[in-house]
Amino acid sequence: MTPWAQHLVPAVQALRAAGVADPARDARLLLAHAAGVSPDRLTLHLADPAPQDAVLRFQGLIARRAAREPVSHLxxxxLFWGRSFAVTPAVLDPRPETEGLIAAALDRPFARVLDLGLGSGCILLTLLAECPDATGVGVDLSAKALAVATVNAATLGVQARADLRQGSWFDPVTGRFDLIISNPPYIAQAEMAGLAPEVALHEPRMALTDEADGLTAYRILAAGALGHLAPGGRLLVEIGPSQGQAVAGFFAAAGLLGVQILADMDGRDRIVVGHAR
Incomplete structure (x- = not known):
């Protein structure tokens, strides 16, 4: 049997030729997965002999990645906020930018949180894991997404504090919350053609775009927030970098106070926050 190291170089070359953005990183992640070792310990195993069935598995993964299937799906x-989340084609791939939403949410205490557009559950479940006394409701239109979130809730041990419901935005929601949070579909229909293949071909379209101007969800969230926020509660949303002023305008027009646009680590508008009285 040849060592794993001999299979890594051609894999990197294949991914580079396919236009993958970080071929070396992705090849190492997929090799670690095929070999059944932790990625942070892969270097220690590169000289190990590679079983033929594992090599074939690795080569299959590389072929799928070269076809631009996301690593998370493979x-x-x-990983999101230091925890591992199950991901399938039914949900958005948790993104580093969304960790800014977590940081902003944790800036103030809350006891009850509502996540609209739950997806994998990475936002709601992370907040519940970080705040052991909090409870939350998560809503998603997709039954398949709810199934993924249910698995993640159990894995993180927060299922008893997470009430996951199927429905559209506020429709299945009752009661009031200290925090309403959402990363809604904000890509305009006209922008969809410019997305990377990993996103355009492999992530759920309904979680990416409203098939309009990218602002539909924010109008709904702003209009419904005050009916579900506790006194002093917050509405926090992730936005596209060009949407800050428009979304802040929706919040202010709906009667939310202290509206702010927060930037991400790259200095781009990324979060809008508003407060109930």
């Missing part, structure tokens, strides 16, 4: 998971 290995079935993605």
């Amino acid at each position: 290995i079935g998971q993605r």
Whole structure:
């Protein structure tokens, strides 16, 4: 049997030729998955002999990645805020930018949180894991997304504090919350053609775009927030970098106070926050 190291170089070359953005990183992640070792310990195993069945598995993964299937779909998971979340084509791949939404949410205490557009559950479940006394409701239109979130809730041990419901935005929601949070579909229909293949071909379209101007969800969230926020509660949303002023305008027009646009680590508008009285 040849060592794993001999299979890594041609894999990197294949991914580079396919236009993958970081071929070396992705090849190493997929090799670690095929070999059944932790990615941070892969270097220690590169000289190990590679079983033929594992090599074939690795080569299959590389071929799928070269076809621009996301790494998270190939290995079935993605790290977010230091925790591993199950990921399938039914949900958005948790993104580093969304961790800014977590940081902003944790800036103030809350006891009850509502996540609209739940997806994998990475936002709601992370907040519940970080705040052991909090409870939350998560809503998603997709039954398949709710199934993924249910698995993640159990894996993180927060299922008893997470009430996951199927429906459209506020429709299945009753009661009031200290925090309403959402990363809604904000890509305009006209922008969809410019997305990377990993996103355009492999992530759920309904979680990416409203098939309009990218602002539909924010109008709904702003209009419904005050009916579900507790006194002093917050509405926090992730936005596209060109949408800050428009979304802040929706919040202010709906009667939310202290509206702010927060930037991400790259200095781009990324979050809008508003407060109830």
